[in-house]
Amino acid sequence: MGTQETHHGTHSTAPGSPPAPAPLPVPVTAAGRAALDAIVTRPSAALVALDFDGTLAPIVENPEDARAHPGAVPALAALAPRVAAVAVVTGRPAEVAVRNGGFAGVEGLAHLAVLGHYGAERWDARTGALTAPAPHPGVAAVRAELPAVLAAAGDRPGIWIEEKGGRAVAVHTRRADDPQAAFDALRAPLTDLAARHGLIVEPGRMVLELRPPGMDKGVALLEHVRETGAGSVLYAGDDLGDLPAFAAVEKLRSDGVPGLLVCSGSTEVGELAARADLVVPGPDGVVELLASLAARMAD
Template identity: 65%
Template sequence: MTPYRPTTADGRAALDRIQSEPGRALLAFDFDGTLAPIVPDPRDSRAHPGVVPALRALADRVRAVAVVTGRPAAVAVEYGGLDAVPGLTVLGQYGRERWEDGRLAVPDPPPGVARVRAALPGVLKRLGAPDGTWIEDKNHALAVHTRRTADPDGALDLLGAPLADLAERAGLAVEPGRMVIELRPPGMDKGVALTGLAGALGAETVLFAGDDLGDLAAFDAVERLRADGVPGLKLCSGSAEVVELAARADLVVDGPAGVVAFLEDLARTLGV
């Protein structure tokens, strides 16, 4: 008997369907905090060493494996070694970018991104952003990180409203996260990306695993798919930093190591 049993009836039904009909299932994952441990500097992020072997083991048994991330798609592929997973699709920048079979499709960023890029250093200086605050330029978005400050939560409180105002004036959306505020183009989120991918693939069961506030939109999408008759499993890579996803999840595991252990158990169940 597998030790990984969802706490909800909908979650159990979805996992049972994945196990009985894996060829009809889409398995989709966030990257940071889900497949890769959170680190002080996102540039040092790398996938848990068990991720690629686990995904490779499942890739030939399920309908599709995907990563849906706020990272640029090519960065997630590089940092995760994900090009070693056959047939993998990576939707980056919340779905604006698509990497597949070594090919990357990237649209032009909206003009608001350039406006924010030019204004952001001056805004942070005027606000007195504490030492350790830094800007990550994702080309299609700008992320302001506070994890390396003396008081990350206090820094977020200081910066939150002014950055939201800056984003609004530039026609961008604000994406809060784990000790980060991201200013990005509106109209696309992980839920939209996941729903579109599931529909394009004709997936009849969907699993999404995430850890952060930006993954709530994907959880919403799983619930909408359930309402349309598509079984779905919401898996949370749990942490002490973000609890909102755990409250919504069908199954909570212990961080990226727990996600890997779940995938390894699923592979054993499928006889891989």
């Protein structure tokens, strides 16, 4: 499928006026083109769902420093009133994504839901309410054993542990001297550790996350489609954790629901780009796409 990045840039109209939105890019697949047409012509039936890190926010060395692209909230606020629903589907705790995204108290975002921890948590913009289940006991057990497991695997400098609100724990290798070698060396021992405590390992871009089974972005997306009654779907992501959401959109297509798959371009996750209908150049491209959609729907 689509492996080309599409980026048109913004175009100014007259001196002193704000830049005009870029024209909509053309998906490289027939299914993608049909879905984009359905979303634009019947926006009130469309669900727009997006990953956070790498999609709405640039990837940074320290995930705590990640913030939404400066154009993301304005673009979402312009788009959300015109569609059935907007969702941010993320592996982060919902409250962290809300804080780092700047989503709370924004006019126009009443239709936004943040589905955190792969859908196990939910924050609704309309009410500000956060719902979440009790933490899985395996997470605390894994956290206690992690230092010994990392030491046995070579205790490579630069590897660090990210706590995820007691609901998951992630081991990052991006700061290691050889991030990919560290990632490969840790994958098997961390998988064994997770399995001993009833957890699974979710691999990502130089990160291995140990979390409870049963929820992923595909499950969360399908549930949200059913809840909202959406008649078309756009999903944008950048990482291996977004593959279940891509599979969910492909299932929806087989059931007759138009779906557009967008990859927030990265050379690190070629599989996602290969399955996408449209590849855009990272969060810049995602924001440009959202703004262009909002402008088209306003015409």
